[in-house]
Amino acid sequence: MQSLFRCPLCAAPLEREENRWLCPNRHSFDKAAAGYVHLLPANKKHSKNPGDDKAMVAARAAFLDKGYYTPLRDALCQAVTEYVVNLSNPVLVDSGCGEGYYTARLFRALTEAGHSPRIAGIDLSRAALRRAAKRVPEGEFAVASVYHLPIPDQSADVLVNIFSPLATEEFARVLRPGGLFCYAVPSARHLWEMKQVLYREPYENPVKRENYPGFTWIGVKEIRFTADFADRGDIMALFGMTPYVWKTPKEGVRRLEELDRLRCQIGFDLHLYLQSTAYS
Numbered sequence: 719m720q721s722l723f724r725c726p727l728c729a730a731p732l733e734r735e736e737n738r739w740l741c742p743n744r745h746s747f748d749k750a751a752a753g754y755v756h757l758l759p760a761n762k763k764h765s766k767n768p769g770d771d772k773a774m775v776a777a778r779a780a781f782l783d784k785g786y787y788t789p790l791r792d793a794l795c796q797a798v799t800e801y802v803v804n805l806s807n808p809v810l811v812d813s814g815c816g817e818g819y820y821t822a823r824l825f826r827a828l829t830e831a832g833h834s835p836r837i838a839g840i841d842l843s844r845a846a847l848r849r850a851a852k853r854v855p856e857g858e859f860a861v862a863s864v865y866h867l868p869i870p871d872q873s874a875d876v877l878v879n880i881f882s883p884l885a886t887e888e889f890a891r892v893l894r895p896g897g898l899f900c901y902a903v904p905s906a907r908h909l910w911e912m913k914q915v916l917y918r919e920p921y922e923n924p925v926k927r928e929n930y931p932g933f934t935w936i937g938v939k940e941i942r943f944t945a946d947f948a949d950r951g952d953i954m955a956l957f958g959m960t961p962y963v964w965k966t967p968k969e970g971v972r973r974l975e976e977l978d979r980l981r982c983q984i985g986f987d988l989h990l991y992l993q994s995t996a997y998s
């Protein structure tokens with residue numbers, strides 16, 4: 719069957735066979751045992767950044783599966799479901815899909831709403847894709863860079879980007895005109911109580927809505943709630959998912975490690991954009 723992916727070497731459409739993806743120019747890409755395909759050309763390999771490792775992926779998957787971020791997941795599914803209401807076979811791309819937590823729920827939400835969605839997930843981490851391909855056996859998952867998505871021009875109806883690198887030029891290229899781009903960013907007070915533990919003088923996150931060439935902003939869903947982390951492992955898993963893990967002084971980390979419980983504000987802004995120009 720026709721794949722959602724294109725050949726990373728010659729950009730021709732790929733055919734999906736049982737154990738490989740194949741282009742008309744005979745470039746062939748084997749399916750890994752875990753179900754994903756490696757589409758990162760050797761010259762685009764980020765040797766220093768193979769993506770999240772196994773332990774990081776396992777910690778994040780365990781954290782997400784406890785449901786702490788369910789409100790964000792549900793808001794995302796609602797936005798996408800509303801958008802695709804008149805499309806029977808919507809094509810979705812999850813750019814930086816990680817272990818497929820959002821990908822899986824999106825696929826299920828659209829199926830339950832009566833659609834026959836097709837979904838592709840891209841990530842650099844094999845450890846993450848192994849889980850994603852298991853979560854959504856109906857989807858297609860590729861090791862690739864989000865800056866060089868292995869997706870044909872104007873082929874996607876929806877592209878979601880949940881906490882992964884932003885490549886708006888690529889996103890504008892792969893979305894069809896009028897296609898939906900969902901982009902989640904932390905709110906000003908996201909994780910405020912955690913930052914109060916980590917830093918003597920915590921700062922609010924800068925919040926500024928950006929305009930991106932090729933996109934028209936159509937709205938934002940504000941997701942705000944308080945989460946009660948009653949498990950030391952969950953607190954540290956949450957910390958491990960943040961950028962603070964790279965820049966917190968040791969004594970701040972120690973204060974956090976001593977907590978058995980943390981009640982914390984969670985805030986996300988889910989920005990919605992439409993692809994507004996034909997890519998040329």
Ligand SMILES: [Zn+2]
Nearest residue numbers: 725728741745
């Ligand atoms: Zn090819």
